[in-house]
Amino acid sequence: MTAARRGNLMTLALLAPSLLSAVLLLVIPILIVIAFSFAEQDTYGGARFGFTLTSYRELFQTIYLPIFTNSLQLAAVSTIVCLLVGYPIAYFIALRAGRYAGLLLALLLIPFWIDFIVRMSAWMVLLGRGGTINSALLGLGLIEQPIRMIGTYPAVLVGMLYAFLPTTVLPIHAALNGLDKRLLEAADDLGATPLQSFWRVTFPLSLPGVMAAILFVFVPAMGVYAIPVLLGGGKSIILGNLIVQLFLDFRNIPLGAAVSVVLLAISSVIIVCYMRVLRSVEEART
Amino acid sequence: MKNWRSLLTSVSLIAFASGASAAELNIYAWSGEVPQEIVDDFAKETGITVTFDTYDSNETMMAKLSAGASGYDLIEPSQYTVQVLAKQGLLQELDHAKIPNLGNLGAPFKEVSYDPGQKWSVPYIWGTTGFAYNEDCVKTPPTSWKVLWDPQYEGRIYMLDNMLAAYIAGLQVNGFKAGTTTPAEIEKATQSLIEQKKVLGGYNSTNFGDLVASGEACIVQGWNGNIAQVMATNPKVKYVVPDEGGSMWIDGFAIPKSAKNVEEAYRFIDYIMRPEVAAKAANLSKSATVIDKAKALLPKEVVENTAIYPPEDKLMKADFILDVGDATKLYQDGWTKVKTAQ
Numbered sequence: 001m002t003a004a005r006r007g008n009l010m011t012l013a014l015l016a017p018s019l020l021s022a023v024l025l026l027v028i029p030i031l032i033v034i035a036f037s038f039a040e041q042d043t044y045g046g047a048r049f050g051f052t053l054t055s056y057r058e059l060f061q062t063i064y065l066p067i068f069t070n071s072l073q074l075a076a077v078s079t080i081v082c083l084l085v086g087y088p089i090a091y092f093i094a095l096r097a098g099r100y101a102g103l104l105l106a107l108l109l110i111p112f113w114i115d116f117i118v119r120m121s122a123w124m125v126l127l128g129r130g131g132t133i134n135s136a137l138l139g140l141g142l143i144e145q146p147i148r149m150i151g152t153y154p155a156v157l158v159g160m161l162y163a164f165l166p167t168t169v170l171p172i173h174a175a176l177n178g179l180d181k182r183l184l185e186a187a188d189d190l191g192a193t194p195l196q197s198f199w200r201v202t203f204p205l206s207l208p209g210v211m212a213a214i215l216f217v218f219v220p221a222m223g224v225y226a227i228p229v230l231l232g233g234g235k236s237i238i239l240g241n242l243i244v245q246l247f248l249d250f251r252n253i254p255l256g257a258a259v260s261v262v263l264l265a266i267s268s269v270i271i272v273c274y275m276r277v278l279r280s281v282e283e284a285r286t
Numbered sequence: 287m288k289n290w291r292s293l294l295t296s297v298s299l300i301a302f303a304s305g306a307s308a309a310e311l312n313i314y315a316w317s318g319e320v321p322q323e324i325v326d327d328f329a330k331e332t333g334i335t336v337t338f339d340t341y342d343s344n345e346t347m348m349a350k351l352s353a354g355a356s357g358y359d360l361i362e363p364s365q366y367t368v369q370v371l372a373k374q375g376l377l378q379e380l381d382h383a384k385i386p387n388l389g390n391l392g393a394p395f396k397e398v399s400y401d402p403g404q405k406w407s408v409p410y411i412w413g414t415t416g417f418a419y420n421e422d423c424v425k426t427p428p429t430s431w432k433v434l435w436d437p438q439y440e441g442r443i444y445m446l447d448n449m450l451a452a453y454i455a456g457l458q459v460n461g462f463k464a465g466t467t468t469p470a471e472i473e474k475a476t477q478s479l480i481e482q483k484k485v486l487g488g489y490n491s492t493n494f495g496d497l498v499a500s501g502e503a504c505i506v507q508g509w510n511g512n513i514a515q516v517m518a519t520n521p522k523v524k525y526v527v528p529d530e531g532g533s534m535w536i537d538g539f540a541i542p543k544s545a546k547n548v549e550e551a552y553r554f555i556d557y558i559m560r561p562e563v564a565a566k567a568a569n570l571s572k573s574a575t576v577i578d579k580a581k582a583l584l585p586k587e588v589v590e591n592t593a594i595y596p597p598e599d600k601l602m603k604a605d606f607i608l609d610v611g612d613a614t615k616l617y618q619d620g621w622t623k624v625k626t627a628q
Contacts, residue, residue, distance in 0.1 A: 063619055066626040129502050148441045150502065151487040233488015234447055237625045245625070249345045249449060250618045251352060 086168030094176035151233030175209025387559035423504035447489035458530035465607035476620035514572035525593035
């Protein structure tokens with residue numbers, strides 16, 4: 001046995017546990033979902049294995065199209081809001097916070113040790129009619145009637161922002177943290193205003209982080225389930241809710257599986273696009 | 287002699303510890319209908335280890351059962367759900383010999399239309415679908431579903447997040463019967479439910495009682511048991527079976543075909559049909575019992591509570607939803623339209 005072969009075998013042996021779990025817990029379940037999306041459905045919720053495109057045909061009927069546009073729209077708006085809020089935070093932590101940077105990052109992450117549903121329920125308490133925000137505003141005499149927040153679109157956006165803020169901040173922070181400070185000094189020496197040096201040096205260099213943030217927010221945002229239900233009153237359903245509705249309320253496993261496959265396909269396309277753009281950015285730099 | 291006994295004890299202890307003789311029961315029931323205390327009492331009396339899960343729609347429970355091994359031994363379907371599950375072949379035929387307390391059932395529940403001869407299920411409690419309002423917010427007592435469309439309560443009206451329940455209001459407000467299979471009527475109801483979205487705060491079938499009790503909502507569509515539970519602590523909440531009829535439902539126990547602990551399931555059914563146990567369950571869940579002798583044991587404030595025992599004339603008008611068969615698809619498409627409308 002040559003050393004190279006032994007090395008290969010060694011690599012394989014070391015990779016085996018993660019490969020095995022990836023196949024068992026990721027590849028096989030996805031294949032099962034794909035198989036179900038081609039199964040046949042009867043009125044009472046039984047699914048018979050076979051090969052039919054009925055579910056996909058049904059999916060592209062007009063009644064489901066608004067859900068796709070709702071989801072893409074909510075994901076896009078959430079991504080923009082997250083970037084607008086997350087970028088300044090990441091910038092501050094990476095370039096201005098100095099020795100408090102670690103502490104700030106920890107503060108950003110610690111709430112995420114608490115279960116997601118519990119945190120969203122906390123928002124219901126904050127935003128409710130008799131909730132903390134309304135009581136405070138009433139107490140200060142700023143409003144006369146409680147403001148309605150739960151069950152509105154802005155409440156959903158607040159939930160999305162809160163849920164995805166760390167995944168926005170962290171990649172941007174990572175990109176900015178690795179920034180060579182000498183570049184900024186050089187820009188300064190060459191007479192650039194702070195704004196100019198931000199737009200022409202800092203921002204372009206943070207782009208890979210920004211793109212990662214877009215990916216990390218946009219893709220999961222389309223499949224979110226709890227936020228539209230808890231904070232939006234369940235009035236505007238998106239793909240995540242549609243999947244739950246099809247599986248649990250309508251017992252239409254093939255159609256639910258088909259929606260999952262389409263969601264997976266959309267996510268994959270976005271990820272492939274991201275990889276392409278990332279590569280061209282890296283190539284342009286070298 | 288003494289040694290023998292201690293040997294036996296340790297053997298049985300080992301057997302118990304290894305789970306060989308530890309009896310189990312996995313119950314899956316409507317949230318708020320089977321009180322935890324009843325489950326605990328049963329576990330204590332029988333030594334059976336009970337796992338107790340809840341759902342807030344028949345459809346969720348059916349989805350879990352039809353997906354294969356659910357692991358549940360006892361379920362609590364509503365009337366139309368018994369029909370669907372039986373048609374799918376997901377239930378076991380009940381052996382009445384194993385339920386000695388079956389005779390305790392009150393007369394109207396001995397012979398039910400959806401399950402002749404109690405072949406698949408045994409009634410447990412019954413109730414109505416109507417709406418509740420908070421007096422702080424709604425000054426004139428409403429009597430019609432129409433109040434759930436009233437723009438003056440915009441943002442403070444909640445509907446049950448449950449397809450068939452929402453359609454009870456959608457259909458009856460148009461003068462149709464709940465559970466209809468006529469396409470044009472379902473379509474009209476769909477339009478009404480879409481129109482209603484403008485005034486809705488949201489859909490909720492888990493804590494609608496808390497919503498109306500806290501004042502977050504002025505009016506909520508709801509099932510009477512959950513509402514009666516919050517009425518016990520907040521007298522400003524009132525429950526109404528609407529003039530258009532509302533609906534009456536019966537939830538009962540059934541044993542899935544895939545059940546592993548069948549004997550234990552029978553024991554639970556028989557246990558909960560004892561008059562004193564049924565009375566305790568009804569009192570805690572603020573629901574109407576199907577056991578006559580249990581009703582006699584209930585405190586006056588439960589029996590005289592019209593949210594729990596509505597007047598006879600109201601009940602006569604209430605619709606009783608049965609399996610809608612192929613019309614299910616019409617309801618589902620309509621409900622999807624309602625949920626996606628902006």
